[in-house]
Amino acid sequence: NAGVMQNPRHLVRRRGQEARLRCSPMKGHSHVYWYRQLPEEGLKFMVYLQKENIIDESGMPKERFSAEFPKEGPSILRIQQVVRGDSAAYFCASSPAWTGREETQYFGPGTRLLVL
Protein backbone atom coordinates (compact mmCIF):
# COMPACT_ATOMS: atom_id res chain seq x y z
CA ASN A 1 0.00 0.00 0.00
CA ALA A 2 1.64 3.18 -1.19
CA GLY A 3 2.12 5.86 1.41
CA VAL A 4 1.41 9.54 1.18
CA MET A 5 3.09 10.97 -1.89
CA GLN A 6 4.40 14.50 -2.15
CA ASN A 7 6.00 16.22 -5.07
CA PRO A 8 8.27 17.78 -5.72
CA ARG A 9 10.58 16.74 -2.94
CA HIS A 10 12.64 19.85 -3.41
CA LEU A 11 11.54 23.13 -4.93
CA VAL A 12 13.58 26.25 -5.53
CA ARG A 13 11.84 29.51 -6.29
CA ARG A 14 12.93 33.12 -6.60
CA ARG A 15 11.19 35.81 -4.61
CA GLY A 16 7.90 36.75 -6.20
CA GLN A 17 7.34 33.45 -7.99
CA GLU A 18 4.60 30.96 -7.24
CA ALA A 19 5.11 27.60 -5.55
CA ARG A 20 2.75 24.67 -6.01
CA LEU A 21 3.11 21.69 -3.71
CA ARG A 22 1.22 18.49 -4.42
CA CYS A 23 0.03 15.75 -2.12
CA SER A 24 -1.59 12.44 -2.97
CA PRO A 25 -3.06 10.80 0.13
CA MET A 26 -2.81 7.14 0.93
CA LYS A 27 -5.27 4.94 -0.91
CA GLY A 28 -8.62 5.04 0.81
CA HIS A 29 -7.84 8.25 2.70
CA SER A 30 -10.13 11.20 2.16
CA HIS A 31 -8.72 13.65 4.70
CA VAL A 32 -5.62 15.72 4.03
CA TYR A 33 -3.66 17.97 6.34
CA TRP A 34 -0.80 20.37 5.61
CA TYR A 35 1.89 21.29 8.12
CA ARG A 36 4.90 23.56 7.87
CA GLN A 37 8.24 23.03 9.55
CA LEU A 38 10.29 26.18 9.75
CA PRO A 39 14.00 25.98 10.62
CA GLU A 40 14.58 25.58 14.34
CA GLU A 41 10.84 25.23 14.96
CA GLY A 42 8.47 22.36 15.31
CA LEU A 43 5.70 21.44 12.97
CA LYS A 44 2.77 23.82 12.71
CA PHE A 45 -0.66 22.97 11.38
CA MET A 46 -1.78 24.94 8.37
CA VAL A 47 -4.97 23.50 6.88
CA TYR A 48 -7.28 20.49 6.98
CA LEU A 49 -9.22 19.48 3.88
CA GLN A 50 -11.61 16.85 2.74
CA LYS A 51 -12.55 16.30 -0.86
CA GLU A 52 -13.75 19.66 -2.23
CA ASN A 53 -13.99 21.17 1.24
CA ILE A 54 -11.74 23.16 3.53
CA ILE A 55 -12.54 22.04 7.06
CA ASP A 56 -10.11 24.18 8.99
CA GLU A 57 -7.64 26.75 7.70
CA SER A 58 -6.89 28.39 11.02
CA GLY A 59 -3.16 27.86 10.59
CA MET A 60 -2.88 29.31 7.12
CA PRO A 61 -1.31 32.73 6.66
CA LYS A 62 -4.03 35.15 5.61
CA GLU A 63 -2.34 36.21 2.41
CA ARG A 64 -0.62 34.43 -0.45
CA PHE A 65 -1.40 30.91 0.75
CA SER A 66 -4.25 28.73 -0.47
CA ALA A 67 -5.08 25.05 -0.51
CA GLU A 68 -7.46 22.80 -2.34
CA PHE A 69 -8.36 19.14 -2.53
CA PRO A 70 -10.41 18.61 -5.66
CA LYS A 71 -12.73 15.73 -6.35
CA GLU A 72 -10.14 14.26 -8.66
CA GLY A 73 -6.41 14.58 -8.28
CA PRO A 74 -4.03 15.54 -5.54
CA SER A 75 -4.30 18.21 -2.91
CA ILE A 76 -2.46 21.39 -3.82
CA LEU A 77 -0.86 23.92 -1.49
CA ARG A 78 -0.23 27.11 -3.40
CA ILE A 79 2.00 29.94 -2.30
CA GLN A 80 1.88 33.08 -4.38
CA GLN A 81 4.64 35.68 -4.53
CA VAL A 82 6.97 33.69 -2.33
CA VAL A 83 9.29 35.43 0.11
CA ARG A 84 12.41 34.14 1.80
CA GLY A 85 10.46 33.52 5.00
CA ASP A 86 8.43 30.87 3.17
CA SER A 87 11.51 28.65 2.98
CA ALA A 88 10.57 25.58 4.98
CA ALA A 89 9.62 21.94 4.79
CA TYR A 90 5.96 21.42 3.99
CA PHE A 91 4.44 18.15 5.06
CA CYS A 92 1.20 16.61 3.98
CA ALA A 93 -0.60 13.98 6.04
CA SER A 94 -3.67 11.91 5.37
CA SER A 95 -6.17 9.86 7.32
CA PRO A 96 -9.26 7.87 6.36
CA ALA A 97 -11.53 9.54 8.88
CA TRP A 98 -11.56 12.04 11.65
CA THR A 99 -8.42 11.31 13.65
CA GLY A 100 -10.21 11.69 16.93
CA ARG A 101 -12.03 8.44 16.42
CA GLU A 102 -9.83 5.70 15.09
CA GLU A 103 -7.27 6.93 12.71
CA THR A 104 -3.82 8.36 12.72
CA GLN A 105 -2.37 11.00 10.42
CA TYR A 106 0.29 9.46 8.21
CA PHE A 107 2.80 11.84 6.76
CA GLY A 108 4.41 12.16 3.38
CA PRO A 109 8.15 12.75 2.88
CA GLY A 110 7.69 16.50 2.67
CA THR A 111 8.58 19.17 0.13
CA ARG A 112 11.58 21.34 0.92
CA LEU A 113 10.96 24.81 -0.43
CA LEU A 114 13.89 27.16 -0.82
CA VAL A 115 13.24 30.76 -1.79
CA LEU A 116 16.22 32.60 -3.20
Place this chain on the structure above:
Amino acid sequence: AQKVTQAQTEISVVEKEDVTLDCVYETRDTTYYLFWYKQPPSGELVFLIRRNSFDEQNEISGRYSWNFQKSTSSFNFTITASQVVDSAVYFCALISNYGGSQGNLIFGKGTKLSVKP
Protein backbone atom coordinates in the same frame (compact mmCIF):
# COMPACT_ATOMS: atom_id res chain seq x y z
CA ALA B 1 -5.19 26.06 25.48
CA GLN B 2 -3.34 23.04 24.21
CA LYS B 3 0.39 22.68 24.36
CA VAL B 4 3.10 20.05 24.14
CA THR B 5 6.45 20.57 25.82
CA GLN B 6 9.55 18.57 25.07
CA ALA B 7 12.06 20.10 27.41
CA GLN B 8 15.01 18.12 26.11
CA THR B 9 16.27 19.82 22.99
CA GLU B 10 19.13 17.41 22.34
CA ILE B 11 20.27 14.16 23.90
CA SER B 12 23.43 12.29 23.12
CA VAL B 13 24.02 8.71 24.24
CA VAL B 14 26.37 5.90 23.46
CA GLU B 15 25.06 2.84 21.71
CA LYS B 16 23.35 0.30 23.99
CA GLU B 17 22.44 2.90 26.57
CA ASP B 18 18.80 3.34 27.52
CA VAL B 19 17.31 6.76 26.89
CA THR B 20 14.02 8.40 27.86
CA LEU B 21 12.47 11.26 25.93
CA ASP B 22 10.12 13.41 27.97
CA CYS B 23 6.80 14.82 26.83
CA VAL B 24 4.45 16.95 28.91
CA TYR B 25 1.13 18.09 27.51
CA GLU B 26 -1.57 20.57 28.44
CA THR B 27 -5.21 20.35 27.47
CA ARG B 28 -8.56 21.12 29.04
CA ASP B 29 -10.24 18.39 27.08
CA THR B 30 -11.15 15.11 28.72
CA THR B 31 -10.82 13.20 25.47
CA TYR B 32 -7.58 13.55 23.63
CA TYR B 33 -4.96 11.55 21.78
CA LEU B 34 -1.20 11.53 22.06
CA PHE B 35 1.31 10.55 19.42
CA TRP B 36 5.00 10.07 18.89
CA TYR B 37 6.61 10.58 15.50
CA LYS B 38 10.20 10.00 14.42
CA GLN B 39 12.02 12.19 11.92
CA PRO B 40 15.28 10.53 10.81
CA PRO B 41 18.01 12.50 9.04
CA SER B 42 16.37 11.68 5.71
CA GLY B 43 13.55 14.00 6.76
CA GLU B 44 10.36 12.01 6.55
CA LEU B 45 7.98 11.72 9.50
CA VAL B 46 7.34 8.22 10.74
CA PHE B 47 4.40 7.40 12.99
CA LEU B 48 5.39 5.43 16.10
CA ILE B 49 2.43 5.28 18.45
CA ARG B 50 -1.00 6.66 19.25
CA ARG B 51 -2.57 6.60 22.71
CA ASN B 52 -6.01 7.82 23.74
CA SER B 53 -6.72 9.52 27.03
CA PHE B 54 -8.79 6.62 28.35
CA ASP B 55 -6.03 4.10 28.00
CA GLU B 56 -3.26 4.55 30.54
CA GLN B 57 -1.67 1.19 29.98
CA ASN B 58 1.97 1.38 29.13
CA GLU B 59 2.99 0.00 25.78
CA ILE B 60 6.03 -1.90 24.69
CA SER B 61 7.08 -2.55 21.12
CA GLY B 62 10.44 -4.20 20.82
CA ARG B 63 13.04 -1.81 22.22
CA TYR B 64 10.48 1.00 22.44
CA SER B 65 8.20 1.63 25.39
CA TRP B 66 5.83 4.41 26.33
CA ASN B 67 4.73 5.55 29.76
CA PHE B 68 1.47 7.50 29.83
CA GLN B 69 0.59 9.16 33.15
CA LYS B 70 -2.48 11.39 33.25
CA SER B 71 -1.70 12.48 36.80
CA THR B 72 1.43 14.25 35.60
CA SER B 73 0.22 14.92 32.03
CA SER B 74 3.19 13.08 30.65
CA PHE B 75 3.72 10.65 27.81
CA ASN B 76 7.36 9.62 27.94
CA PHE B 77 9.18 7.46 25.42
CA THR B 78 12.00 5.09 26.31
CA ILE B 79 14.39 3.40 23.93
CA THR B 80 16.16 0.44 25.44
CA ALA B 81 19.61 -0.57 24.22
CA SER B 82 19.77 2.33 21.78
CA GLN B 83 21.26 1.86 18.34
CA VAL B 84 22.82 4.27 15.87
CA VAL B 85 19.74 3.91 13.66
CA ASP B 86 17.68 5.46 16.45
CA SER B 87 19.37 8.78 15.79
CA ALA B 88 16.57 11.13 14.80
CA VAL B 89 14.38 13.95 15.98
CA TYR B 90 11.42 12.65 17.95
CA PHE B 91 8.19 14.61 18.15
CA CYS B 92 5.42 14.24 20.67
CA ALA B 93 2.00 15.49 19.51
CA LEU B 94 -1.50 16.02 20.88
CA ILE B 95 -4.94 16.17 19.32
CA SER B 96 -8.26 16.65 21.10
CA ASN B 97 -11.77 15.69 20.25
CA TYR B 98 -13.22 19.14 19.85
CA GLY B 99 -12.47 22.79 20.01
CA GLY B 100 -10.76 24.66 17.21
CA SER B 101 -9.75 22.19 14.58
CA GLN B 102 -10.82 18.63 14.36
CA GLY B 103 -7.59 17.70 12.68
CA ASN B 104 -4.97 19.93 14.23
CA LEU B 105 -2.03 18.00 15.63
CA ILE B 106 -0.19 20.10 18.20
CA PHE B 107 3.48 19.21 18.09
CA GLY B 108 6.23 19.70 20.60
CA LYS B 109 9.46 21.20 19.32
CA GLY B 110 11.12 17.84 19.19
CA THR B 111 14.08 16.15 20.86
CA LYS B 112 17.12 15.44 18.75
CA LEU B 113 18.62 12.10 19.76
CA SER B 114 22.15 11.26 18.73
CA VAL B 115 23.33 7.72 19.33
CA LYS B 116 27.08 7.33 19.00
CA PRO B 117 28.76 4.01 18.27
